[in-house]
Amino acid sequence: MDVIEAIFTRQSVGKVKPDPVPAEVIERLVLAAVQAPNHYKVRPWRFVVLTGTGRERLGQVMADSFRAKFPQAPPEALEKERNKALRAPVLVAVGVDKPAEPRVVEIENICATAAACQNLLLAAHAEGLAAKWRTGSPATDPAVKQFLGFDPDQHLIAFLYIGYPEGETPPVERPSFEDRTVWMDK
Numbered sequence: 152m153d154v155i156e157a158i159f160t161r162q163s164v165g166k167v168k169p170d171p172v173p174a175e176v177i178e179r180l181v182l183a184a185v186q187a188p189n190h191y192k193v194r195p196w197r198f199v200v201l202t203g204t205g206r207e208r209l210g211q212v213m214a215d216s217f218r219a220k221f222p223q224a225p226p227e228a229l230e231k232e233r234n235k236a237l238r239a240p241v242l243v244a245v246g247v248d249k250p251a252e253p254r255v256v257e258i259e260n261i262c263a264t265a266a267a268c269q270n271l272l273l274a275a276h277a278e279g280l281a282a283k284w285r286t287g288s289p290a291t292d293p294a295v296k297q298f299l300g301f302d303p304d305q306h307l308i309a310f311l312y313i314g315y316p317e318g319e320t321p322p323v324e325r326p327s328f329e330d331r332t333v334w335m336d337k
């Protein structure tokens with residue numbers, strides 16, 4: 152699949168099979184991710200690949216946080232929270248390094264890491280995998296960040312849920328670019 156076809160046919164797919172994805176396939180995705188451009192060659196991206204019981208441990212952290220915020224939450228609500236991390240056989244949590252020197256700008260590190268996420272999604276699509284970029288409240292939860300090895304002030308910009316597609320996903324229509332684009336030729 153060439154890059155243009157990948158860009159135009161990629162779409163988010165939330166429902167995937169529970170079948171495991173081989174480690175070497177996941178490694179190819181992360182290798183594609185780190186081909187993204189980044190300023191000053193700081194390589195600001197950090198990936199935490201969660202599979203198997205790693206996802207269960209994350210789910211438990213998410214459920215514990217939910218209970219801390221909503222002490223009256225019924226067991227079903229906690230179970231729902233716990234199961235969120237099990238929606239796909241592979242989760243890649245993506246964090247961003249804080250700038251370590253004055254010339255490095257945080258927004259640029261975030262931009263570079265977002266570009267890495269898109270590379271990873273496109274590579275997953277080209278490998279015949281389905282994926283979805285999610286964030287939600289866990290992305291700003293200090294307990295989740297700590298579990299993943301991130302500092303509380305580090306941005307956690309994505310949970311990329313990845314697995315083999317279950318069934319067909321109808322193609323999405325995306326709005327075109329005209330209403331978001333101006334041309335300046337003078």
Ligand SMILES: Cc1cc2nc3c(=O)[nH]c(=O)nc-3n(C[C@H](O)[C@H](O)[C@H](O)COP(=O)(O)O)c2cc1C
Nearest residue numbers: 161162163164283284285286287288308309323325
């Ligand atoms: C930074 C970011 C965070 C997102 N967080 C969520 C999320 O928490 N839940 C969700 O359903 N979609 C989330 N999305 C949107 C989906 O990943 C997806 O891009 C969107 O539904 C459009 O579908 P498409 O990828 O097929 O164009 C997020 C997208 C981005 C870029």
